[in-house]
Amino acid sequence: MNLPPIVQSFVLHFGEMGSRWGINRTVGQIYALLYVSPEPLCADEIVEALGISRSNVSMSLRELQGWNLVLLKHLPGDRRDFFTTPDDVWQILRTLAEERKKREIDPTLSVLREILMQQPTGDDERFAQERMAEMHALIERLTNWYDDVKQLDTDRLAMLLGLGSKVTKLLEAKDRIVSIGRRKPANGEQ
Amino acid sequence: MNLPPIVQSFVLHFGEMGSRWGINRTVGQIYALLYVSPEPLCADEIVEALGISRSNVSMSLRELQGWNLVLLKHLPGDRRDFFTTPDDVWQILRTLAEERKKREIDPTLSVLREILMQQPTGDDERFAQERMAEMHALIERLTNWYDDVKQLDTDRLAMLLGLGSKVTKLLEAKDRIVSIGRRKPANGEQ
DNA sequence: CAGAGATTTCAGAAATTTCTGAAATTCATA
DNA sequence: TATGAATTTCAGAAATTTCTGAAATCTCTG
Numbered sequence: 001m002n003l004p005p006i007v008q009s010f011v012l013h014f015g016e017m018g019s020r021w022g023i024n025r026t027v028g029q030i031y032a033l034l035y036v037s038p039e040p041l042c043a044d045e046i047v048e049a050l051g052i053s054r055s056n057v058s059m060s061l062r063e064l065q066g067w068n069l070v071l072l073k074h075l076p077g078d079r080r081d082f083f084t085t086p087d088d089v090w091q092i093l094r095t096l097a098e099e100r101k102k103r104e105i106d107p108t109l110s111v112l113r114e115i116l117m118q119q120p121t122g123d124d125e126r127f128a129q130e131r132m133a134e135m136h137a138l139i140e141r142l143t144n145w146y147d148d149v150k151q152l153d154t155d156r157l158a159m160l161l162g163l164g165s166k167v168t169k170l171l172e173a174k175d176r177i178v179s180i181g182r183r184k185p186a187n188g189e190q
Numbered sequence: 191m192n193l194p195p196i197v198q199s200f201v202l203h204f205g206e207m208g209s210r211w212g213i214n215r216t217v218g219q220i221y222a223l224l225y226v227s228p229e230p231l232c233a234d235e236i237v238e239a240l241g242i243s244r245s246n247v248s249m250s251l252r253e254l255q256g257w258n259l260v261l262l263k264h265l266p267g268d269r270r271d272f273f274t275t276p277d278d279v280w281q282i283l284r285t286l287a288e289e290r291k292k293r294e295i296d297p298t299l300s301v302l303r304e305i306l307m308q309q310p311t312g313d314d315e316r317f318a319q320e321r322m323a324e325m326h327a328l329i330e331r332l333t334n335w336y337d338d339v340k341q342l343d344t345d346r347l348a349m350l351l352g353l354g355s356k357v358t359k360l361l362e363a364k365d366r367i368v369s370i371g372r373r374k375p376a377n378g379e380q
Numbered sequence: 381c382a383g384a385g386a387t388t389t390c391a392g393a394a395a396t397t398t399c400t401g402a403a404a405t406t407c408a409t410a
Numbered sequence: 411t412a413t414g415a416a417t418t419t420c421a422g423a424a425a426t427t428t429c430t431g432a433a434a435t436c437t438c439t440g
Contacts, residue, residue, distance in 0.1 A: 004315050006305050010322060013301045020294060022210045036318035053400045058418060089328045104210060111203045115196050125194050128226035132200060138279045141351050148354030156358045161331050164338030167357050168346045177367060243430045248388060
């Protein structure tokens with residue numbers, strides 16, 4: 001590996017983090033390298049930069065494409081593939097969230113739903129099913145929130161993040177205002 | 191493995207999911223088993239239920255304790271350790287978030303901060319640092335939101351989740367109300 | 381403080397994952 | 411359609427992770 005020290009520590013860190021997630025070291029390193037490179041890189045440049053085999057680069061890039069985390073570019077008069085990451089970090093975050101949901105959350109929800117359909121045959125199974133129902137309800141709540149929030153454009157999303165827990169105070173304030181502002185209780189608000 | 195079919199599919203699923211995260215199959219399976227068991231289990235019961243070695247159970251329980259995901263119980267007149275999970279799923283969620291932040295986010299932030307302190311020596315390094323600064327800013331935003339929101343009690347957290355993206359509409363509504371309510375523009379509002 | 385039960389440790393076996401080099405394939409161009 | 415550059419595939423090697431059994435340690439109790 002022959003990289004500026006700053007880039008090298010970033011790349012190595014992502015390699016280690018990669019193995020802590022589901023993705024492996026090489027995939028993490030390649031992603032990190034592409035992320036900080038000013039220009040798209042071709043496979044051989046990655047081989048060179050990270051000191052790994054050509055075939056490993058090929059497979060890892062395929063993996064990254066499966067995650068929708070890299071973009072393919074072509075230079076005119078050159079038939080090699082060049083790779084980058086999107087430049088908008090918010091977009092990267094969205095992609096990451098979407099892919100992890102697809103791989104981790106959705107399968108779990110579907111296993112839970114399947115189990116919850118069955119008839120329990122004894123007390124222990126009934127208990128287990130209740131626990132799974134609690135877990136299912138929580139995950140559904142979270143994914144509903146996510147599905148709703150992911151539609152926001154970046155500015156509003158940033159705004160929402162900035163608010164944080166103040167949201168609940170805001171909500172209480174709004175309730176007060178609304179209840180002051182009306183003579184008789186209405187029900188069609190919001 | 192000798193378990194009711196419902197429990198078995200849950201346990202097996204968590205085993206597979208476990209290996210998709212950083213934790214391994216056995217750890218995932220043990221956690222799932224404890225989660226759906228009506229009573230705390232001792233190590234030998236886990237050995238029996240999952241058909242794995244005693245030492246593996248011991249090491250995996252230790253790992254789960256490191257994640258703060260299991261509780262230790264003792265029965266009077268029995269010196270074995272018995273294990274359960276907390277029964278409040280929201281509490282479990284909080285623990286999980288906290289631990290993953292500690293292991294995945296915090297080290298990344300600290301690597302990024304360290305790199306951002308350094309003086310770049312060329313254009314490529316300058317570019318790389320800018321990219322890392324963007325990433326750092328995004329992660330900080332997210333963790334600030336998280337640090338704020340995690341303080342909420344469960345009811346308010348549930349409320350916030352229920353609101354989802356409607357928060358921004360609420361915010362706009364509040365801005366309107368505030369600006370109608372005053373004669374001259376003020377600047378000290380929230 | 382001896383002994384029995386419970387748990388942990390740890391070296392190496394087993395299983396799994398990652399990586400490589402060589403061969404195969406793809407595809408634009410001559 | 412032959413050529414050659416670029417890429418992919420894949421069997422097996424290398425590395426890593428997980429798991430086990432045996433021994434060590436810990437800790438109550440008589």
